[in-house]
Amino acid sequence: MARSFLFLLGSAREGGNTELLARAAAEQLPEGTEQTWLRLSELRLDDFRDARHGGAWSAGADxxxxxxxTLAATDVVIASPLYWYSLSASAKRYLDHWVTWLSAPELRFKETMAGRTLWGVTALAHEHEVVAEPLVLTLNHSAAYMGMRFGGVLLGNGSKPGDVLQDAQALARAKTFFAEEAPLAAYPAGAI
Known part of the structure; x- marks a missing residue:
């Protein structure tokens, strides 16, 4: 199966550091690799309402x-800046909707996504990357629950627009970030 990447941009700012880093990594994909880029802030996605145990659910066009x-992609990349130590609200809202999709048996959402790969890209304005652990764990645990592979999170440092382009280590990691097959995600030892 040919790889098909879905890039979900979760920033409140167009062309921000996270997007620049995601695009730098995407430039390294082999010629002809299918890429779909969606800016979550431009899509109307209602807040998640749990209708699993009754109640109506009606999906809008977005x-x-x-x-x-998501179902068409072999690789889902959540590009979210680090906001308050985790995903942006729009990226989290997207993941919340997975619950709805999981509860619709006709979608076979979990079965379809199993074995595919979830990736993360984030820019943070902090010198210690450990502050991004909640974001990394959110994506890892989501992938593990779904039986997906987890490619990890490409971290870059930048606060002002364009700062991440000065992060030589992040740009070097971007060159090979999508190159290797990711392992199946697993919960850390002792997590459950």
Missing amino acids: EELLRET
């Missing part, structure tokens, strides 16, 4: 688009 592009 939720349908997200679901269809």
Whole structure:
């Protein structure tokens, strides 16, 4: 199966450091690799409402688009700046909707996503990358629950627009970030 990447941009700013880093990594993909880029802030995605145990659920056009592009992708890349030590609200809202998709048996969402790869890209304005652990764990645990591979998170440092382009280590990691096959995600020892 040819690889197909879905890049979900979770920043409140167009062309921000996280997006620049994600695009630097995407430039390294082999010629002809399918890429779909969606800016979550431009999509109307209602707050998640849990309708698993009764209640009605009706997906809007943008939720349908997200679901269809997610199911079509072999690789899902959540590019979210580090906001308060985790994902942006729009990226978290997207993941919340996975619950709805999981509860619709006709979608076979979990079965379809099993074995595919979840990646993260983030820029942070902090010299210690350990502050990004909650974001990394959120993505790792989501992938583990779904039976997906987890490619890890490409971290870069930048606060002002364009700062990440001065982060030589992040740009070097971007050159090979998508190159290797990611392992199946697993919960850390003692996590459950």
